Amino acid sequence: MFKYYGKLAPYLFLIPAGIVLLIFFFIPFFQTIGLSFFDYSNSIYHPNFSGINNYIEIFHNPVFYKVMWNTVLYLVIAVPILATIPLFLAILINQKIRGITLYKILIYLPVIVSIVVAAIAFKWLYAQEGILNYLMQVFHLPAIGWLTDPKYAIYSVIILTIWKGIGYYMMIYLAALMSVPKELYEACDIDGANFWTKHLTVTVPHIMPTIALVTTISSISAMKIFAEIYVMTKGGPLNSTKTIVYYIYEKAFENLDLGYASAMAVILLVIVMIFSLLNIFVFEKGKYDI
């Protein structure tokens, strides 16, 4: 194609987005790294250069290990559930049966509703004299401090995250299922394969890339959990529900320990980047090709 545009044209088109990204992304990105080498704990106005002291401090802080443990719990509980149950539901919904649209709308509803409202709704379910403890009583189990007992609180929060994510991942799987050739299922039916064999031998291998994609995106969002914690527990009781982002928020905006918070942010950055690189160069290969 002939070149109909001037030399400057491409840059003129890029400049508006470029300026916004520069001010609100690239400068803060490098500033985060820079700030992490300064000590703000004495004065917020006169920070001292402290090298890697913030990082050393973090690795000596038991709260950090608690926070990382909570993240690991998220990864080993929420991620596998979010990678499998939505797939199962998508397979069920991907049939010609009555009421499919209604099911889709209802199951997708938690995705649309604000996380703040969802967290409030769950806080109400989890109340000491709430409806869940009534169910416990019905089954002759002792009442639980869903959000007040350090043993259980993190699981209660994880349940909310799972509940809010199921519809989202189901829709991703549903789109992927449309690409599975129907003939393969017909072949299975002729062979008399049952539901599980059919889907384990045809569906799962066929949509493996999507399963991998869902695993990475749900892992990345697990590391960015904030609102659930802020609304329901504020990280308590006894740090038992503190997540990485909540910890950064607390250090930065409540303790005003900007250096420590930034070092923690760099740690988050590194972890998320590893997952994202995997995602971009392995699972979503092609989507971002030049």
Place this chain on the structure above:
Amino acid sequence: MKLNLKNIPTHLILIIVSLLSIFPFIWLLSTSLKGAGENIFAYPPTIIPNDFTWANYAGVWQKVDLMRYFINSMIVAGGTVLLNLILSSLAAYPLARMDFKGKKITFFAILATIMVPFQAIMLPVYLITLKLHLVDTFGNVMGFIGLIMPFAVSAFGIFLMRQAFLAIPKEMEEAAIIDGCNVFQVFWKVLLPMVKPTLAVLAIFTFIGSWGEFLWPSIVLTKEAMYTLPVGVNNLQGMFSSNWRYIAAGSIISTIPIIIFFLAMQRYFISGENEGAVKG
């Protein structure tokens, strides 16, 4: 379609999952409709209120300026959508259609932004926003700009628009050039009208994302009159400490607009065509 006996287990599972999906809201709704004469902690719990009343709604509506929060959310979400549409399509055009020096590095720079979560850079973003006076202490307009700007453009939007431009046949541009259009007219009069469906998708998903955003507004906002819905609703907890009837009523009211939006636009969400377009 007639009811097939074979499908009963499928329906059973889907009904249970659907009920689990909406039960937390149903329970909140039920609580919000219970009058002072009914114990909201009663065992066994009652879903249908015995002492039915709208009073909690009237009460919370009077004490909290939910309408204000709604308007604020509309301004922020509207501004964010508008800027995303403009900035993303502008930036996507040369990336899809032009050759220029530095294209590769521009491309990777934009790609890099996908990898960095906002949460990791929010502190310096806040410091910069303060320095630029884009906070509500310098006036409401400045406050709104500060709420919008960090989300004014996204790599997701740029790549989405780029894909849309790539799908347009080059002959369209060539014809326009021959007819005497300059590069801006090509963009504005030829290309943009052809990607309207993609613009709609970008608008809808940006709107949902912006509407639900909680972290950033709860960092920058200082004035209650500037609260967006999520921040305002979270604040109900503090205002009515243990008055769950009011908290529930306020939460339900705040959810109505987005549910209407969702039902009106449902085909964009549940058709399966725009899978993975946004993570709320």
